[in-house]
Amino acid sequence: MTILALDWGFIIEKLIMIAIVVFASLGIALYTTFGERKVAAILQDRPGPSRAGPFGLLQPLADGLKLIMKEEIIPSQANKWLFILGPGLAMTASLMTCAVIPWGSALDVFGRHVELQIADVNIGILYVFAVVSMGVYGIMIGGWASNNKFSLMSALRAASQAISYELAMGLALIALLMTTGSLSLKTIVEQQVQGHWWNVVYQPLGFLIFFITAMAECNRTPFDLPEAENELNFGYHQEYSSMKLGFYLFAEYINMIMSSAIMASMYFGGYDLPFFNEASVAPNIAAMIGVGTLLIKIVLFIFLFMWIRWTIPRFRYDQLMGLGWKTLIPLALFNMLLTGAVILAKL
Amino acid sequence: MNTLEILFYALSAFAVVSAIMVLVSKNPIHSVLWLILVFFAISGHYILLNAQFLAIVNIIVYAGAIMVLFLFVIMLMNVKSDNEPQKKLLVKFIGVLSGGSLLTLLIALVKQTVQLEGKQVLMKEGTIGLIHPLGKALFSDYVVPFEISSVLFLSAMVGAVIIGKK
Numbered sequence: 043m044t045i046l047a048l049d050w051g052f053i054i055e056k057l058i059m060i061a062i063v064v065f066a067s068l069g070i071a072l073y074t075t076f077g078e079r080k081v082a083a084i085l086q087d088r089p090g091p092s093r094a095g096p097f098g099l100l101q102p103l104a105d106g107l108k109l110i111m112k113e114e115i116i117p118s119q120a121n122k123w124l125f126i127l128g129p130g131l132a133m134t135a136s137l138m139t140c141a142v143i144p145w146g147s148a149l150d151v152f153g154r155h156v157e158l159q160i161a162d163v164n165i166g167i168l169y170v171f172a173v174v175s176m177g178v179y180g181i182m183i184g185g186w187a188s189n190n191k192f193s194l195m196s197a198l199r200a201a202s203q204a205i206s207y208e209l210a211m212g213l214a215l216i217a218l219l220m221t222t223g224s225l226s227l228k229t230i231v232e233q234q235v236q237g238h239w240w241n242v243v244y245q246p247l248g249f250l251i252f253f254i255t256a257m258a259e260c261n262r263t264p265f266d267l268p269e270a271e272n273e274l275n276f277g278y279h280q281e282y283s284s285m286k287l288g289f290y291l292f293a294e295y296i297n298m299i300m301s302s303a304i305m306a307s308m309y310f311g312g313y314d315l316p317f318f319n320e321a322s323v324a325p326n327i328a329a330m331i332g333v334g335t336l337l338i339k340i341v342l343f344i345f346l347f348m349w350i351r352w353t354i355p356r357f358r359y360d361q362l363m364g365l366g367w368k369t370l371i372p373l374a375l376f377n378m379l380l381t382g383a384v385i386l387a388k389l
Numbered sequence: 390m391n392t393l394e395i396l397f398y399a400l401s402a403f404a405v406v407s408a409i410m411v412l413v414s415k416n417p418i419h420s421v422l423w424l425i426l427v428f429f430a431i432s433g434h435y436i437l438l439n440a441q442f443l444a445i446v447n448i449i450v451y452a453g454a455i456m457v458l459f460l461f462v463i464m465l466m467n468v469k470s471d472n473e474p475q476k477k478l479l480v481k482f483i484g485v486l487s488g489g490s491l492l493t494l495l496i497a498l499v500k501q502t503v504q505l506e507g508k509q510v511l512m513k514e515g516t517i518g519l520i521h522p523l524g525k526a527l528f529s530d531y532v533v534p535f536e537i538s539s540v541l542f543l544s545a546m547v548g549a550v551i552i553g554k555k
Contacts, residue, residue, distance in 0.1 A: 124418070164519065168445040175453025179425070182457070186418065186464050194464060201457055208454075225520060 051154065059160055063140045071295040072102045074344055078295075081348040109288040117281050121187040128184025129282065129289035135177035136293040139300040142166040144228045146313045146333040149326055158329060159228055166227040167215060170304060171208070174259055178204040180293065181268065185278035196278040199359065200268035204259060206366040211255035213374035214248045217381040218308060221245065227304075231312035235320075242309040247377045249309045251370055256301040258366070261294060263351040267359055302343035303336070310339055397437060404430035417463045421456060428452040440518020 076091070079101070083090025091098035116125055146158035163169055178201050185197025221244050222230050234240050242249045258265040269277035279290045306312060313332030320328040357365070407426040414420045428451045435444035476484075516522045527535050 121418075124422075163441065165441045165445045168442070168449065172445050172448040172453060175449055175457075178453075178457060179460075182460055182464075183422070186460075198461065198464065201461060205454065205457060 055154065055156060056160060059156075059158075060141075063145070063160065064137055067137065067140055067296055067299055068292075070299055070340075071292055072106065074295045074299065075105065075291075076102045077344065078348050078351075081345065082352050085349070085352045106288070110285050112284040114286070115281075115283045117189060119189045120281065121189070124183050124187035125281075126286070128180050128187055129279075129286045129293075130180075131183060132177060132180025132293040133289045133296075135173055135180055136296040136300060138173045138176075139170055139297075139304070142169050142227055143300070143303045143307060144231050144312055145336060146329045147320070147325075149329050157228075158333065162226060162228045165225050166230075167219065167225050167308075171212065171215075175204070175208060177259075177293075177297065180290075181278050184282070184290070188278070188281035190281050192274045192276070193278050193280050196268045196270075196274045196280075199274075200261065200278060203261075203265065203267060203362065203366075206363060207255040207258040207265075207370070210251055210366060210370035210374045211259065213371065213378055214245075214251040214255065217248045217374070217378045218245050218252075220378070220381050220385060227307050227312075231307050231314065234311040235314045240309065240311040240314070245309065245377075245381070247373065248381075249305070251374050251377065252309070253305065254370065255366075256305060257347065257350070258362075260297045260301055260347075262298065262347055264354045264357050265362060266356060267362055270356060298344055298347055299340060302340040302347070305343055306336060306339035312336055312339075393437065396433075400430050400433040400437070404434075418460065421459050421463060424459075425452045425456050428456070435518060438518060439515050442520045442523060443518045 076098070080090045080098075091101040094100040094104045116122055141160045142163060144157075144159040144162070149156045149158060181200040182197045185193040185200070188194075218241060219225060221241065222233055224230060224233075230241070261268055268274075271277070274280075279287055282290060313336040315331055315335040318331070320332070323331070404427055407423045407430060410423040411420045411427065414423060428447060432444040432447045432452075435441070435447060517526070
């Protein structure tokens with residue numbers, strides 16, 4: 043039986059890592075909702091949630107409990123299976139991204155060399171891209187299966203927005219990949235750890251485009267057209283209740299965490315702590331410091347997302363499409379040509 | 390049977406069942422969703438052939454972009470199984486006949502072109518599906534067809550914009 047001749051230690055190691063990463067992202071997402079409400083409160087000069095627990099720290103648990111306890115409603119005219127599939131797909135797609143993110147260098151546990159990354163595939167970035175393009179199905183299927191014209195409108199908006207901004211995102215990425223020469227996220231981060239500068243120094247315009255498109259892909263204000271309440275009642279999740287609604291809302295926060303992690307890894311050195319020699323401490327401690335550094339970078343990015351959300355009002359739909367097609371794509375193309383010219387001149 | 394063979398048969402069964410479901414489903418939206426699963430199964434086969442780049446591009450382009458457009462069109466036109474006019478028996482018969490002859494032709498072609506007997510598929514090895522060899526091949530040996538097809542895409546895009554402006 044050759045089928046059993048697998049490296050079981052390897053499989054167990056990866057399963058443990060998947061469990062840790064998934065539960066950690068869910069936990070962070072839970073507290074991101076709390077963070078969002080606190081940030082909104084500070085920006086609007088009010089105290090924010092403060093009743094549940096010290097400083098309102100138990101608020102997310104109360105929110106979650108409330109969502110779970112609500113009645114599950116499936117509209118009688120809805121397509122039942124697709125109605126259930128929608129939120130599941132949205133959640134799966136947003137969690138799948140974490141497979142290729144390098145969370146740290148490597149740990150030595152009981153004599154095993156454990157890479158702090160679930161899978162170092164040689165197409166890392168493209169994998170992220172594929173998962174992002176899958177995420178739109180969760181919204182489209184949910185919106186269509188609800189059998190509500192506002193949900194359908196919102197789903198169509200979400201899909202066209204995602205497709206339009208994916209193009210500019212891809213073009214911004216190509217410029218970065220031209221400088222790194224590798225698609226593996228681990229290699230990209232290691233280059234930044236070894237090299238002098240982070241990639242954002244070489245690709246400032248590329249990073250700006252990537253950041254804007256990432257915000258659009260996460261459906262965050264000012265790009266939250268699919269959830270424009272005053273035009274669409276509530277958006278694609280209008281007919282949803284209970285935890286199915288929770289999944290949609292939660293998926294948005296997980297998307298935000300994952301895109302922050304991707305941006306930190308690709309443009310801001312990933313787990314690289316600046317002005318710090320990793321070789322001066324024990325490898326395990328250096329790896330833990332790296333994980334902490336990446337988490338701090340992620341939190342900073344999430345704060346930036348929230349800050350923008352509570353500062354800038356929503357775009358109009360034609361402005362959104364105009365920005366995507368007429369500003370970001372030409373800019374990204376220009377950035378790509380510029381990068382190519384510089385690389386050619388350096389040869 | 391080793392792990393690779395088990396994966397191969399599982400993926401093939403998955404692909405064939407999903408492809409049959411594409412045809413059998415009454416609801417066009419369900420057909421599109423099954424078709425997406427077919428693309429996933431095909432990407433799985435690419436990965437077995439060590440062509441990760443092809444696998445992921447297949448998902449991004451076909452499952453991610455083209456199928457979204459399919460869904461778009463079907464949702465906007467609101468195609469439903471019950472208000473679709475039933476085709477005549479003769480049309481159905483002609484469809485079966487032409488589809489069957491196309492299948493026969495394809496099988497005959499595949500059988501003729503290469504000697505398949507006793508050949509084994511290279512699994513988990515080979516580099517042509519990876520990004521470096523593929524890029525080298527596209528931009529050296531196949532640069533003319535590559536550029537011509539990109540011009541074709543550009544002209545299609547311009548055409549779509551012009552039709553959209555009318």
